[in-house]
Amino acid sequence: MKDGSGNPVYPIIYNGTTYLPVRAISNMLDIPVDWDASTKTVILGTEEKPPKSLLSFEGKTSDFSSRVTDKGSLTVKGADGADIVYNDGICFRIWNGTASANVDRAYQAKIGGSYTKLSFDAYISASSNDIEDKTPYEIYVYNVDTKENLATITITAGEIKKVEGIDITGVKTIGFAANCIKILKGSDSDRAYFFNPVVE
Numbered sequence: 001m002k003d004g005s006g007n008p009v010y011p012i013i014y015n016g017t018t019y020l021p022v023r024a025i026s027n028m029l030d031i032p033v034d035w036d037a038s039t040k041t042v043i044l045g046t047e048e049k050p051p052k053s054l055l056s057f058e059g060k061t062s063d064f065s066s067r068v069t070d071k072g073s074l075t076v077k078g079a080d081g082a083d084i085v086y087n088d089g090i091c092f093r094i095w096n097g098t099a100s101a102n103v104d105r106a107y108q109a110k111i112g113g114s115y116t117k118l119s120f121d122a123y124i125s126a127s128s129n130d131i132e133d134k135t136p137y138e139i140y141v142y143n144v145d146t147k148e149n150l151a152t153i154t155i156t157a158g159e160i161k162k163v164e165g166i167d168i169t170g171v172k173t174i175g176f177a178a179n180c181i182k183i184l185k186g187s188d189s190d191r192a193y194f195f196n197p198v199v200e
Contacts, residue, residue: 001028051119054174054197055088058110064093064100065107065176068193076123076160076193084160086121086195092178094137094190099179103142106175111168111199118166118174120197126157126190133157135182139192141166142175150174154181157190168199 001024003009009021022042026033034043055067068074068089078084090107094100124137134156141151151166168174178192 001025051198051200052115053088054090054109054111054118054120054199057112060108060110062105062107064095064105066091067107068195073193074195076125076195078160088196089120090176090194090197092139092176092192092194094178094180094192101138101140101177101179103144103147103175103177106140106142106144106177107194108144108173108175110173111171113170113172115171115199116167116169117164117200118168118197119162119164119200121195122153122155122161122163123193123195124155124157124159124178124190125193131158135180137178137180137190137192139178139194140176141168142177143168143171144173144175145171174199 001009001021003021004023009024011018011020013019022044023033026044031044032046035041036043059067061067068091071085073091074086074089075083092101092107118141122139126135137155137157139153139155140149142148143150150168150171151163153161153163155161176194176197180190
């Protein structure tokens with residue numbers, strides 16, 4: 001066994017108890033090891049972070065995107081007709097049909113790069129004609145810093161779609177936007193909602 005500098009290390013026996021060098025053992029087993037000086041604690045393995053609301057991070061809105069906080073906008077009818085009430089959300093105004101979405105107009109949240117997964121419920125609020133016609137829309141998730149499109153999800157007007165596990169490894173700033181897919185469909189009153197967005 002060797003320490004972090006490559007020097008040999010050995011177990012010791014003290015008062016009938018065998019002590020092993022933690023870093024050497026963790027390196028042999030390929031388990032990350034860390035030291036928390038504030039609590040004087042050795043941490044083995046990776047620490048699981050509980051899901052965290054995207055809206056708890058610093059966010060940037062635009063003329064087209066905003067946080068959703070009013071209960072009326074956070075309540076939608078589910079497939080069975082019962083109300084679904086969300087805790088929080090993001091809204092993107094689909095103002096120009098197929099040309100609404102881009103990174104600059106997107107709602108942007110600075111998540112810092114230490115999360116790996118994004119999940120949310122997507123919903124399109126549109127005219128009753130678009131809902132009856134099942135007009136298709138696309139919602140987008142961006143890496144704002146690189147302008148890379150991380151995910152494109154197709155959803156129809158009035159549908160609630162559960163989106164889970166989008167890979168956001170290394171992403172520092174994430175963005176949300178949407179478009180109507182059909183030209184001459186959709187209107188300035190259409191909205192894409194990203195309900196209960198969480199990272200983990």
